Amino acid sequence: MKRRTFFQSAAAVPLAGALEGARAPSLETRIVRLKLEHTWTTTMSSSEYRDTLYAAYTRDGITGHGEGAPIVRYKEDAASAQKAVDSVRALLLAAPPLEFAKTMNQVFGRVPGEWAAKAAIDIALMDWVGQKLGIPLYSYFGLDPKDTPLTTFSIGIDTPEITRQKTREAEAYPILKVKVGLATDEPTIEAVRSVTHKPLRVDANEGWKDKEEAVRKINWLEKQGVEFIEQPLAADRIEDTRWIRSRVHMPIIADEACQHASDIPKLREAYDGVNIKLDKSGGLLEAYRMIQIAKALGMKTMLGCMVSSSVSVTAAAHLSPLVDYADLDGNLLIANDPFRGVRVDKGKLVLPSRPGLGLTPVG
Numbered sequence: 001m002k003r004r005t006f007f008q009s010a011a012a013v014p015l016a017g018a019l020e021g022a023r024a025p026s027l028e029t030r031i032v033r034l035k036l037e038h039t040w041t042t043t044m045s046s047s048e049y050r051d052t053l054y055a056a057y058t059r060d061g062i063t064g065h066g067e068g069a070p071i072v073r074y075k076e077d078a079a080s081a082q083k084a085v086d087s088v089r090a091l092l093l094a095a096p097p098l099e100f101a102k103t104m105n106q107v108f109g110r111v112p113g114e115w116a117a118k119a120a121i122d123i124a125l126m127d128w129v130g131q132k133l134g135i136p137l138y139s140y141f142g143l144d145p146k147d148t149p150l151t152t153f154s155i156g157i158d159t160p161e162i163t164r165q166k167t168r169e170a171e172a173y174p175i176l177k178v179k180v181g182l183a184t185d186e187p188t189i190e191a192v193r194s195v196t197h198k199p200l201r202v203d204a205n206e207g208w209k210d211k212e213e214a215v216r217k218i219n220w221l222e223k224q225g226v227e228f229i230e231q232p233l234a235a236d237r238i239e240d241t242r243w244i245r246s247r248v249h250m251p252i253i254a255d256e257a258c259q260h261a262s263d264i265p266k267l268r269e270a271y272d273g274v275n276i277k278l279d280k281s282g283g284l285l286e287a288y289r290m291i292q293i294a295k296a297l298g299m300k301t302m303l304g305c306m307v308s309s310s311v312s313v314t315a316a317a318h319l320s321p322l323v324d325y326a327d328l329d330g331n332l333l334i335a336n337d338p339f340r341g342v343r344v345d346k347g348k349l350v351l352p353s354r355p356g357l358g359l360t361p362v363g
């Protein structure tokens with residue numbers, strides 16, 4: 001190597017490092033269109049793609065990745081989520097990054113609603129913090145990655161023929177979650193049962209209108225090897241859900257009825273457990289609080305997700321050693337995941353051991 005070239009290249013490394021370190025922190029957002037493998041139908045909607053909000057928080061040469069899936073039910077979309085992050089960019093860039101909990105409290109105080117946007121910010125900050133400290137997020141929360149639960153794989157509402165096909169395709173997953181809540185519930189479950197005897201969990205997504213009908217359906221599901229039912233009635237019908245609970249054996253889990261920590265105490269008499277999602281709660285810190293509160297009240301805990309990439313699903317998976325049930329398959333339903341993170345091995349969640357979320361970009 002020529003002497004001059006050597007000095008140029010030797011000097012280039014520390015200089016680039018210094019420049020990187022000195023570069024102003026940034027917070028970028030992007031709306032990402034995730035393509036679904038199958039058209040996804042629940043009682044609420046039917047779609048071939050989902051838009052989520054991706055956020056990248058860069059500081060000291062480290063980039064934290066975050067994502068939030070806006071939920072139509074809470075009047076959110078990707079554009080409103082992006083606007084919400086823009087509204088607190090100055091706050092986030094000025095705040096000391098290791099004061100993330102204080103910063104998130106300020107974000108919660110300043111931004112009404114927009115839980116997916118808050119989740120994207122929280123996840124990006126926590127990924128950054130984990131990388132800065134050099135530890136995976138499960139270690140930040142003091143958890144053992146071997147304690148992750150099995151995740152279910154979800155089967156959306158479809159014709160019996162496609163339901164059978166989807167059930168066969170889900171061969172690798174030991175527990176399935178089946179969407180119900182319509183007049184076709186019995187044919188749907190029968191289609192699944194014609195292919196497999198594995199344990200099922202079902203989600204009515206507030207679809208049943210009549211409490212007597214809900215009891216009849218749940219009693220029937222109890223004979224079909226179903227472990228629990230999510231959200232049989234509309235979220236605000238807590239008293240009717242308590243009435244159902246006293247007439248069935250199967251645990252009832254609140255999803256749409258349980259968005260934040262403050263919702264949990266009033267659900268205690270009507271539900272056996274709660275389904276916590278980062279997109280509803282506004283990120284990891286609030287989800288962690290919710291898990292602890294539900295446990296303290298003697299309720300079962302579940303971590304769920306929306307259709308999203310490995311960014312959001314991996315974030316939730318880092319908390320999964322704490323919960324009884326996981327439904328963390330949102331990244332498995334899409335065809336164009338931009339990252340790799342948590343893996344699923346025979347249904348068991350396998351957490352990456354790299355610092356922060358432990359994501360690697362695809363391609």
Ligand code: MG
Nearest residue numbers: 203205230255
């Ligand atoms: Mg649900």
